[in-house]
Every structure is written in structure tokens, then in C-alpha cells.
Amino acid sequence: MRSKNNKLGHARLRRRRIRARGKKTREWERVRAELKREFERRGITLCELGYAGCLMDECGFAHAHKRRNLGKGEERDRRIRTVILCCHKCHWEIERLGEEKMSEIVLQTIAERESRIERAA
Numbered sequence: 001m002r003s004k005n006n007k008l009g010h011a012r013l014r015r016r017r018i019r020a021r022g023k024k025t026r027e028w029e030r031v032r033a034e035l036k037r038e039f040e041r042r043g044i045t046l047c048e049l050g051y052a053g054c055l056m057d058e059c060g061f062a063h064a065h066k067r068r069n070l071g072k073g074e075e076r077d078r079r080i081r082t083v084i085l086c087c088h089k090c091h092w093e094i095e096r097l098g099e100e101k102m103s104e105i106v107l108q109t110i111a112e113r114e115s116r117i118e119r120a121a
């Protein structure tokens with residue numbers, strides 16, 4: 001157990017946490033750039049949710065899994081790419097429903113999109 005009075009240990013812990021966050025942010029920035037190219041190539045450029053009041057563009061990615069819960073290795077690789085494209089407004093709409101419901105909506109939206117693209121091919 002690390003004592004709060006151990007200032008050296010405390011500082012070391014804090015530094016490690018900051019560095020870890022930086023690494024994950026860089027990972028996501030790299031994957032996001034790949035996803036952006038992939039989505040554009042596949043013609044997915046507008047919000048995939050399209051709820052009432054949807055902004056259509058001004059899109060970002062919404063994950064099925066919270067970014068802090070991506071796991072490791074292959075699972076992490078798959079989960080970090082399990083996303084839909086959606087506008088800020090629709091993103092907020094699903095975010096406020098809670099993690100479980102949001103995950104369900106994202107996975108459902110991906111399934112519908114993939115079957116639509118398959119049918120069109």
C-alpha cells in the first residue's frame with residue numbers, strides 16, 4: 001500500500017498515469033485517421049443515426065465500447081474500430097442513454113449498415 005505521505009511515489013504514479021493517457025490518445029488519433037479514410041472510401045460521410053434535429057455532417061465517431069474499456073490485443077484492435085459516424089447532437093442523444101443502451105444502438109446501426117452495403121454490392 002502506497003502512503004499518501006510518500007511524495008516521491010505519488011509523483012511517480014501521477015507521471016505514469018499522464019504518460020499512459022498520452023499513449024492512448026495517440027493510438028486513437030492514428031486509428032481515427034484510418035477510420036476516416038475507410039468511411040470516406042465506403043461512402044459513409046453523413047450521420048448514421050439521423051435522429052430528429054440531426055446535424056447530418058459535423059460528424060465524429062461513436063464507439064460501442066467506452067474507450068476506457070477497450071481491453072487489450074486483438075480485442076482492443078477490434079473494439080477501437082467498432083464505431084459509427086454520427087453528428088454531435090445524435091452522439092449526445094445516445095450517450096445520455098447510458099453505456100449499455102448506447103452500445104446496443106451502435107452495434108445495431110453497424111449491422112444495418114453492413115447488410116445495406118452488402119445488398120447494394
Ligand SMILES: [Zn+2]
Nearest residue numbers: 047054087090
Ligand atoms: Zn445526427
